[in-house]
Amino acid sequence: MAALTKEETEALIQEVLEVYPEQARKDRAKHLAVNDQSLEKSNKCITSNRKSQPGVMTIRGCAYAGSKGVVWGPIKDMIHISHGPVGCGQYSRAGRRNYYVGTTGVNTFGTMNFTSDFQEKDIVFGGDKKLGKIMTEIEQLFPLNKGISIQSECPIGLIGDDIEAVAKKANKEIGKPVVPVRCEGFRGVSQSLGHHIANDAIRDWVLENRDGDDTWPTTPYDVAVIGDYNIGGDAWASRTLLEEMGLRVVAQWSGDGTIAEMEKTPKVKLNLIHCYRSMNYIARHMEEKYKIPWIEYNFFGPTKIAESLRKIAALFDETIQAGAERVIAKYQAEYDAVIAKYKPRLQGKRVMLYVGGLRPRHVIGAYEDLGMEVVGTGYEFGHNDDYDRTIKEMGNATLIYDDVTGYEFEEFVKKVQPDLIGSGIKEKYIFQKMGIPFRQMHSWDYSGPYHGYDGFAIFARDMDMTLNNPCWKQVKAPWKTAESSNVAVAASA
Amino acid sequence: MPSVMLKKNAEGKLVFYVPKKDLEEVAESVEFDSPDKWGGEVLLSDGSKYYFEPLDAQPDFPITLRAKRLDSGE
Numbered sequence: 001m002a003a004l005t006k007e008e009t010e011a012l013i014q015e016v017l018e019v020y021p022e023q024a025r026k027d028r029a030k031h032l033a034v035n036d037q038s039l040e041k042s043n044k045c046i047t048s049n050r051k052s053q054p055g056v057m058t059i060r061g062c063a064y065a066g067s068k069g070v071v072w073g074p075i076k077d078m079i080h081i082s083h084g085p086v087g088c089g090q091y092s093r094a095g096r097r098n099y100y101v102g103t104t105g106v107n108t109f110g111t112m113n114f115t116s117d118f119q120e121k122d123i124v125f126g127g128d129k130k131l132g133k134i135m136t137e138i139e140q141l142f143p144l145n146k147g148i149s150i151q152s153e154c155p156i157g158l159i160g161d162d163i164e165a166v167a168k169k170a171n172k173e174i175g176k177p178v179v180p181v182r183c184e185g186f187r188g189v190s191q192s193l194g195h196h197i198a199n200d201a202i203r204d205w206v207l208e209n210r211d212g213d214d215t216w217p218t219t220p221y222d223v224a225v226i227g228d229y230n231i232g233g234d235a236w237a238s239r240t241l242l243e244e245m246g247l248r249v250v251a252q253w254s255g256d257g258t259i260a261e262m263e264k265t266p267k268v269k270l271n272l273i274h275c276y277r278s279m280n281y282i283a284r285h286m287e288e289k290y291k292i293p294w295i296e297y298n299f300f301g302p303t304k305i306a307e308s309l310r311k312i313a314a315l316f317d318e319t320i321q322a323g324a325e326r327v328i329a330k331y332q333a334e335y336d337a338v339i340a341k342y343k344p345r346l347q348g349k350r351v352m353l354y355v356g357g358l359r360p361r362h363v364i365g366a367y368e369d370l371g372m373e374v375v376g377t378g379y380e381f382g383h384n385d386d387y388d389r390t391i392k393e394m395g396n397a398t399l400i401y402d403d404v405t406g407y408e409f410e411e412f413v414k415k416v417q418p419d420l421i422g423s424g425i426k427e428k429y430i431f432q433k434m435g436i437p438f439r440q441m442h443s444w445d446y447s448g449p450y451h452g453y454d455g456f457a458i459f460a461r462d463m464d465m466t467l468n469n470p471c472w473k474q475v476k477a478p479w480k481t482a483e484s485s486n487v488a489v490a491a492s493a
Numbered sequence: 494m495p496s497v498m499l500k501k502n503a504e505g506k507l508v509f510y511v512p513k514k515d516l517e518e519v520a521e522s523v524e525f526d527s528p529d530k531w532g533g534e535v536l537l538s539d540g541s542k543y544y545f546e547p548l549d550a551q552p553d554f555p556i557t558l559r560a561k562r563l564d565s566g567e
Binding site for chain 2: 041049281284287288291383384385388
């Protein structure tokens with residue numbers, strides 16, 4: 001199908017909106033837009049970070065998911081207590097594929113679930129005593145932990161437990177950082193507020209721990225990688241590039257990260273932000289308090305990697321700038337081969353995305369490097385500043401949808417007929433059953449890494465094996481294809 | 494009275510950021526912008542106006558200051 005014009009896209013949005021009652025239609029209309037690159041500001045065309053309509057199928061998460069699942073969870077040497085009933089922690093346990101090095105249960109705890117398992121009596125009488133006891137037990141059973149974070153689930157806020165007091169007391173007892181995080185799921189409209197709350201907790205309870213302590217030797221090339229969660233090893237693929245160009249990566253936030261790395265971050269020279277949405281708050285705080293500049297970078301696809309490496313290098317001296325050029329030149333043969341192999345197989349294919357965080361705009365470059373085109377994109381929980389950054393990345397007259405509902409997404413797909421959809425597990429089987437190739441872009445569909453030059457090769461291979469899989473030719477029943485109906489006509493004659 | 498995070502961008506222009514509103518705008522003009530006085534009315538590139546109590550010296554950017562909203566533009 002040919003690309004839609006601006007008018008056709010607008011008509012499509014109107015058509016999809018028609019089924020809603022008037023009030024819901026008015027509200028949803030603000031979240032759907034046709035991209036117009038001439039706009040400087042996204043608030044002219046799209047509204048975001050608003051409460052989802054009751055009754056629609058939204059794909060969003062909660063504040064607990066944003067804090068425990070995204071920001072705190074990957075910090076591997078801390079124990080994160082899911083404070084409240086058992087379900088929130090258990091059903092989200094080990095699902096995010098943030099890889100780490102270490103022995104789980106001994107010195108790292110990434111895929112384990114620690115919970116206070118609230119019962120009726122804890123709701124009635126409060127859970128503070130239980131929480132205190134849990135932390136003593138943790139200290140006995142897992143003495144190599146480097147700290148504890150308390151991730152509140154909804155009931156904690158509802159019954160008004162004073163987890164801060166328990167945290168302070170436990171901190172004195174065990175002599176390690178104990179961080180209370182007020183990330184009850186009901187806060188905010190999506191997981192986005194959970195990211196913010198988690199960032200604020202890091203600011204208040206972790207970041208200043210080593211202020212005034214200069215015993216740790218620094219170099220002029222210290223950087224911190226912030227907002228890379230090491231999904232399938234992403235942060236490792238990024239880190240090697242930075243180290244090859246001569247920088248010293250002091251901290252990884254928070255994929256494969258440790259609390260010691262976080263405490264050292266205020267001593268770096270530059271913060272590198274990959275996931276702007278979940279970690280910009282702490283970067284802005286460090287800029288103000290410690291005068292550490294920060295920049296956003298994008299390690300998806302060779303074009304964007306080269307652009308980002310040069311942008312990062314420009315903030316350092318000639319040795320690093322030369323290092324960046326050396327890294328780009330070193331991998332050129334490798335990524336040229338990847339493009340030569342896969343571009344002919346993927347050229348001109350059209351992609352629709354619907355993810356969260358940074359990917360709705362960051363992966364566009366990687367698809368374009370493979371000759372593909374992104375015809376629709378949207379964020380689960382983006383804010384206006386995300387859409388500001390998206391407008392320029394997307395082509396004119398393409399679809400942009402914020403907090404898209406299940407119904408809208410299906411209708412858009414039926415009309416736009418993309419060759420590939422990139423979204424999450426909840427969307428995967430709907431679209432596969434519709435006969436459209438699908439990749440999960442949250443967990444990289446159990447593959448990865450996708451960041452860096454190494455990741456790009458895997459990305460290209462995965463897109464090819466999904467899109468050009470022979471199974472898509474089998475989706476139609478054999479007696480319903482044009483060929484078989486000709487045979488049937490001939491047989492009946 | 495929003496808290497505004499102010500910083501200078503690479504071109505030396507003032508960037509205005511209000512966390513709660515995701516408002517990230519470049520300031521077009523600042524009423525008092527001399528070494529011994531800073532503040533007053535600040536006009537943003539989207540047309541809105543904010544007011545800062547004038548300070549006796551240039552603040553050390555980046556910094557968070559309280560501002561009064563004067564006019565939302567359009």
